[in-house]
Amino acid sequence: MDDRMAKQLAFALELDKEKNVFRQTHLSDHGRNENDAEHAWHMAIMAYLLKEYSNEPVDIAKVMIMCLIHDVVEIDAGDTYAYDPEGLATQKDREEAAKERIFSLLPDDQKKEFVALFEEFEAYETAESKFAHAMDNFQPLILNNSNDGGDWKEHGCDAATVYGRQSKTKLGSEKLYGITDKIIQENVKKGSLKQG
């Protein structure tokens, strides 16, 4: 096996560890916690399925690969809950170190390519990044909603905090943000989410 392929396969095997990074979101039917690999898989299919709702035309291959790799750094940095201020304060540094270590397993040209995709996602500027982020918000939202907002109840979340994150969905999809808003309001009414 040549050096290039050895590096590619080392990276492929390293990715396997993402299946052991568990998130705060629970699977539907009040299931167990979801892991990062499952979340990314679900996001990528939803991106393909719902692409007609992107505000702008998107290169769907780019959106899918962004969705698939956007949490790779959590192999080292762990999952940071979207509504946890302490975790959020150190998230950037932890994830920078992880990005350098993990993508350095790749041949140089692919390291550049994957880092660029990862950074484009993080920057939230291109049409593809905005739509991929909409999926990153919307996928756990529909799971959580199917469980009567159980994840929000568990963390005592309030609507203002949830809107703070979820309102960015409208940058990628006004249409999906309409549904998001409706789901948040229903969960406030049901008492799963504190008015705030």
Added chain:
Amino acid sequence: MDDRMAKQLAFALELDKEKNVFRQTHLSDHGRNENDAEHAWHMAIMAYLLKEYSNEPVDIAKVMIMCLIHDVVEIDAGDTYAYDPEGLATQKDREEAAKERIFSLLPDDQKKEFVALFEEFEAYETAESKFAHAMDNFQPLILNNSNDGGDWKEHGCDAATVYGRQSKTKLGSEKLYGITDKIIQENVKKGSLKQG
């Protein structure tokens, strides 16, 4: 919410069940069994990562979405182990019924599109299908190899049976089949796989 979006979101939520369909393959570091969603996620990234090794040029978006949805029918039909003759005998009928039920959750145009992608994968004829199948073989192979062939040992597999399936990898990628052959031979030498 209009009827079209309601159908799309019902399908998106149904997909969640694939995270509870467990396979015979174990995660690296002698981990737990892998589920279908994790397997599909890993395959789709590997397709993108290793696309230079496809025998023919491929539309990578198509390969990725094929990888992501290729096991959806197992929500109803369950996982059939690649080296289980009894399961394989009834697999087709179980999966046909599942395909009809699950994709019928979608709006008609998307039902047609997803069924066509699923059937193109199954037919093993196009460049995209052949390369996606190569990933379906190669992804569990590298996990199993990282665990010293533990999955083969558990099922008492012999090399001839494994070659029967894995040799089709060469239809999608001669280069990855070269590595496959090397891995099988090493596992025969180590005694993880019976000479057969």
